[in-house]
Amino acid sequence: MKIYPDTKVYIACAGNAHTGGVELLHQLGSCLRSMDIEAYMFYFPNTNNFNFDNPVDDFYRKYHVEYLTSGEAIEDYAHNVLIAGEGMTEHLYFCRHIQPVLWWLSADNFLICLSSHLEEYRRLITKSPLPKIFYFQNSPPNLEHWVQSEYARQFVSMNGVPSEKIHFVGDYLNHVFIDKAAKAPLSRKENIVVYNPKKGREITERLIGIAPDIDWRPIQNMTPDEVQTLLASAKIYIDFGFHPGRDRIPREAAISGCVVVTGRQGAAANDMDVNIPSDFKFDERQSKGEEVIAKIREILADYPSAYARQEEYRARIMDDERRFRQEVAAVVGLTAVQPRRHVAILQTPTQDGATLAQALALARCEYKPTFIVTAPGGEGEITGVHLKRYHHGSYLELIDGHCIEVIGQEDAKFLFRERRIDCFAISEGISEEQIRSLYKFYDEPFIAVKFSYS
Numbered sequence: 001m002k003i004y005p006d007t008k009v010y011i012a013c014a015g016n017a018h019t020g021g022v023e024l025l026h027q028l029g030s031c032l033r034s035m036d037i038e039a040y041m042f043y044f045p046n047t048n049n050f051n052f053d054n055p056v057d058d059f060y061r062k063y064h065v066e067y068l069t070s071g072e073a074i075e076d077y078a079h080n081v082l083i084a085g086e087g088m089t090e091h092l093y094f095c096r097h098i099q100p101v102l103w104w105l106s107a108d109n110f111l112i113c114l115s116s117h118l119e120e121y122r123r124l125i126t127k128s129p130l131p132k133i134f135y136f137q138n139s140p141p142n143l144e145h146w147v148q149s150e151y152a153r154q155f156v157s158m159n160g161v162p163s164e165k166i167h168f169v170g171d172y173l174n175h176v177f178i179d180k181a182a183k184a185p186l187s188r189k190e191n192i193v194v195y196n197p198k199k200g201r202e203i204t205e206r207l208i209g210i211a212p213d214i215d216w217r218p219i220q221n222m223t224p225d226e227v228q229t230l231l232a233s234a235k236i237y238i239d240f241g242f243h244p245g246r247d248r249i250p251r252e253a254a255i256s257g258c259v260v261v262t263g264r265q266g267a268a269a270n271d272m273d274v275n276i277p278s279d280f281k282f283d284e285r286q287s288k289g290e291e292v293i294a295k296i297r298e299i300l301a302d303y304p305s306a307y308a309r310q311e312e313y314r315a316r317i318m319d320d321e322r323r324f325r326q327e328v329a330a331v332v333g334l335t336a337v338q339p340r341r342h343v344a345i346l347q348t349p350t351q352d353g354a355t356l357a358q359a360l361a362l363a364r365c366e367y368k369p370t371f372i373v374t375a376p377g378g379e380g381e382i383t384g385v386h387l388k389r390y391h392h393g394s395y396l397e398l399i400d401g402h403c404i405e406v407i408g409q410e411d412a413k414f415l416f417r418e419r420r421i422d423c424f425a426i427s428e429g430i431s432e433e434q435i436r437s438l439y440k441f442y443d444e445p446f447i448a449v450k451f452s453y454s
Contacts, residue, residue, distance in 0.1 A: 001099050001144050003332045004079040009039040010098075012084040012091045014046035015055030015069065020248040021085060021105050022060065024148075024171045027418075028083070029065035031328050034420045036340065036368075041067035042074060042082075044091070054392060062414045064371075064405060067391065074098065083146075086110035089134030092143070102134065103146040103169065106244035107155040108266065136160055146331065149245040151267035167331045172320035173251060175417040177228060181255045184232035186307070189257060191300050192217050192234035196249060199241020200263065203284055207238075211293045214300075219249070231256035235303050236296060240284055243267040243274065250274065251317045259299050259306045260313065261292070276313045325419070340368035341422040343449070344412055347374050348438060351427050354386065354396055360425065361398050367449065369404050371421065372396055373412040375438035413441045423449050 009032055013025045025041070032039035043055035052069050068074065074082065076095040083101040084091045087109050092100045104110070114133065132138075136159045145161055146169040147153040156166055195204050197218045208216050217234065219227055231237065237253030243266035250260050260276055263284045267273035274281070282292050299306040343360060347353035357369040388395045388403065395403040407415070415421045426435060428450045 001081055001101060001332060003037060003081075003334065007037065007079050007081060008075060009037055009081040009083065010042040010068070010074050011039065011065075012082065012088050013041050013043055014088070015043035015050045016057055017046055018057045018059055020171075021087075022057065023174065024105065025085070026060045026063040026065055027171065027174075027324075028169075028328065030063045030415075030418055030420055031325060032332070033065060034342065034418070035329065035332070035334055037332065037334075039065060041065050042070070042091075043067055044070040044088070056392075062411050063418070064393075064407065064411065064415065064420070087113045089113075090132060092134060092140060093132040099142060099144070100140050101144045101146060102139075103148070104152040104156060104245075105148045105171075107149075107152045108242060108244035149267050150270050150272040151243070152245060154270075167327070169327045169331055170246065170320060170324050171248075172324050173248065173255060173317065175414065177224075177252060178255060178318075180228055181232065181252075181257070184256060186257050188233065189235045189303060190233050191215055192230075193236040193238060193296060194219060194230055194234045194253065194258065195238050196241065199239060200284070201241075203240040203263070203289075204238065206289050207292055207296075210289045211296070214293075214296065228252070228256065231258055234258050236261060236299055238292075238296070239263070239268075240282075241265070243269075246273045251320075254310060254314050255317055257307065259303065259310060261295060261299075274313075275316060276310050280310070341366055342370040342420060343367045343423055343425045344371040344373050344407075344415070344421045345369060345425045346430075346435060346439060347372055348426075348430060348434060350434075351430050356425060356427055357396060357404055358398050361400060361402060367423075367425070369398075369425070371404060371412065371415070372406045373409055373424070373439075374406060375409065409439055409441060416441075425449055 011025050011029050013022060029039045029041055041056075052071055055069055056067065074080070074095060076097050078097045078099070081099045081101060082091065082095060083103055086102065086104050086106060089102065089110075092102060114135075143165070145156050145166045147156060147166060148170055153166060153168070157163065192215045194217050197204070197220055217230060219230065222230070231253050235258065237250060237258040238261045239247070239250050240263040243262070245267050247267070250262065254260050259280070260274075261280050261282070262268045262274055262276070264281050265284065268281060279295070282295075345353040345356050353372045357372060360367055360369040386397045387406070388397055394406040396406060397403050412421060426449075430450075
């Protein structure tokens with residue numbers, strides 16, 4: 001795919017949905033915007049709960065990626081790009097000129113969606129023309145394939161896609177999870193084995209039947225915080241279900257200090273996607289349940305040794321974000337391009353953030369005003385005719401027509417960790433003590449740059 005100065009990238013995404021795949025799509029949009037690429041989420045109805053006026057799940061608002069809905073038109077130009085996951089391939093046929101990208105987050109999900117489409121075809125067969133769906137023999141000639149896992153790469157390659165059209169673009173765990181996991185001491189681990197009852201249910205129930213004395217805990221009817229608390233207290237996470245890609249829960253469990261034990265289905269079959277030592281993997285078709293139980297008891301008896309042997313797995317997970325950004329930069333051809341440094345302006349009662357933003361925009365220097373951050377309690381709140389409301393957000397309109405979003409400090413802290421914000425701007429007349437009194441995150445490591453705009 002080729003990026004031009006006027007390129008717009010549209011990322012097809014289910015609206016009002018909360019899944020690991022949906023979060024990854026928002027991470028991509030955020031990453032592209034950090035590279036000065038004009039990226040948009042393109043939300044479409046996926047459930048009866050879809051809200052055209054407010055399609056963003058609350059959990060993903062903090063990524064601050066602008067969006068369109070299926071009621072708004074994508075600009076179908078050759079310089080633009082449309083990215084769709086394997087579960088939404090019908091969107092690849094909505095445009096004639098745009099550059100299409102099919103991102104394989106899960107090879108198996110494609111087959112599930114294909115089956116669902118066929119059921120829909122039976123209902124429509126005598127009522128209306130059938131919508132187009134992707135299969136390898138009718139793909140758009142300029143289609144590019146991204147793969148999240150080695151397992152997906154093997155699937156796509158086996159179906160005739162040449163290697164030059166296949167690119168690795170993985171994913172990473174969000175900072176909120178990793179930061180919390182880092183604070184959980186291993187000394188508080190208990191002899192708990194966690195499992196996901198939605199995956200490998202038959203095998204797990206057999207294991208529980210063999211060893212009812214073990215403390216088995218299902219991930220069921222829990223909030224994300226409750227899941228994280230459970231993983232932080234357990235010593236083992238087992239997953240004998242199908243691995244359609246580099247699943248998130250096993251990685252979250254590993255970062256939370258769990259020793260991971262898996263089967264050999266899907267992505268778990270290779271040593272790239274789930275790179276744990278082979279004796280932590282069991283072929284469900286051949287292994288007896290007693291062998292798995294023996295391994296679990298071995299881990300519980302000597303947890304520190306088993307934990308140490310999965311260090312390489314955890315190290316790769318911690319490196320996922322760096323690799324993801326590197327992969328995205330390579331696939332859009334920006335490896336040699338350094339975007340302007342994105343500045344968030346800290347608003348105070350004595351600093352006119354709007355004026356500083358305007359000065360930076362007109363200066364055309366290395367710093368690009370991207371956000372204005374308001375202090376807690378409305379201190380120095382921005383008002384005036386230049387503020388616009390759009391998609392439930394507030395934007396300051398600059399003289400040249402460029403708009404920058406007004407955000408709170410918690411989102412600013414998150415976006416700094418996401419590298420959407422490179423540094424924070426304050427005027428030369430503002431003291432560090434005043435900033436510390438307003439912004440709780442100022443004591444954390446970050447770059448503050450002082451500007452004069454008199």
